[in-house]
Amino acid sequence: MTLLHDPVTRTQAYFAGTWHALPRTFEVRHPGTLESLGAVADCGPDDARHAIDAAERAFTGWRAVTPHGRGEILHRWNGLLLAHREALARLMTLEMGKPITETRGEVDYAAGFVRWYAEEAGRLGGERLPSRAAHKRAMTAQEPVGIVYAVTPWNFPAGMITRKAAPALAAGCVMILKPAEQSPMTALYLAELWLEAGGPPDTLQVLPASDAAAFTAPLMEDLRVRKLTFTGSTAVGRLLYGQAARTIKRASLELGGHAPFLVFADADLERAAAEVVASKFRNAGQTCVSTNRVYVQREVAQPFTEILTRLTAALTLGDPLLDSTHVGPLVEQASLDKIGRQVEDALARGARATVGGGVRDGLYFQPTVLADVAPDSLIMREETFGPVAPVTTFGTEEEALALANASEYGLAAYAYTRDLGRAWRLADRLEYGIVGINDGLPTAGAPDAPFGGVKNSGIGREGGRWGMEEYLSTKFISMGIG
Ligand code: NAP
16 A cells, blocks of 8 residues: 555645745654655744734734624535545544544534534624613624634544634634644645635645744744644643743643543443443544543442453454544554553553553554553553553542542543432532533534533633634723713
8 A cells, every 4th residue: 555645645834825845844654554645844933924924914804704704614614524524534544543434523523613613603793781871882892812823633633623723713813723743634634625615815824843842932922823722732731821921822722631430330331331432442542531540339340341341352453444443553652652651550550451451563552451450550640542441449429539530630521320419419529621421422523512621631612602702802892972
């Protein structure tokens, strides 16, 4: 199989009104085989400066387009994304190794945000306020924040972009996007379709860069860039948050997670185990809301672990381009090394692998269940981002809550129980931005739901009306009427 020059690949950067093949490039490789997909234009700080100038010009025109008019273009973008579903899915699978059945679903997920915000654009407006003075009238207007700098990860190469770009563009903002080094081609493809839909030049500029820090510096220093929106690791999010402070940029941060999954003795064990599998092994566990630690009430730990083991053993690990594959390769060697370290540490502290447990070949890690995991193991504290489900036990509801909340992260948490009172108590007391009660995939296919975390998992929300507010600024207007 030769993947170089596959018809779906894209290599030129888009900024300052045109497509650029630059003298400097970096290679993108398929993690399944490590074959090259092509050499992508590598943008530097000067290109970032050109993009800011172009964005400033584009913003003047774009904010003047009526919200309805912006919505029309977003509607056409949505149609094009769906028309290019198979090509986009193939490109994502080639770039980062997610199974093709999942990347097809990701195109639908990504397009779902575009459609939602296409409709929301027409609902923008302000409020008439009751004035305290009889000779004045007061109102508010919602205005676009301005130029937005977006930095996105590789694990959802399309979804993490449209979840930001669709509300930003609907609000009247313009965006400069730096995609992840592993998945720049999908981002370029999205920009191409945006232009084809009638998106004006430079409203969505996409600049791949291999030196993320150097490329980002001019954008963070420039006062004209009014907002940072970032999805990625907590470490990088913290760094950028600090940089954003210097020019008081608005900031939205979607960061790491370490989701607990609680299974109570009264739960439907078969369903709970199936949802752990769905939450843990999709995208080979490389999802910020993936279950990272499973806590099972002691009396059902054995039957639950047996079911989880059976379901995990039935997953097919293999070529992500095949429809029959459930779990593909990991994105890079560093991920494999981290997962290997976590598994070794758990085994050394007394855990046992009931299925899987190691590398098969290349970047393929076997879907794994670890039983009897010591609560202080590395894997119970550190984000895994891989296909390993560690299981441990608890006694009481209080103990389960304490274990679940004992984390620096607060993105997503799950619990299975048939007790209605307990379900409410857990929903109230789990310190997370997203809680799934008897639901292991609460935000799947839901562009209208607020997505985001608390604590070190970030600030701000994406999706629904909350996602739009991140790109709007409220202006107060008071008018004397004599
Ligand atoms: P990452 O290393 O933080 O990278 C994310 C993005 O930041 C990439 O585009 C990366 O560019 C860029 N970057 C890295 N260092 C930078 C710097 N000094 N200045 C500016 N940009 C910089 O994260 P990752 O490993 O790719 O992604 C996985 C993480 O994302 C996990 O922690 C996961 O939980 C989190 N995530 C969170 C959500 C959510 O919604 N909360 C969703 C998905 C993923 P390069 O590619 O060039 O390094």
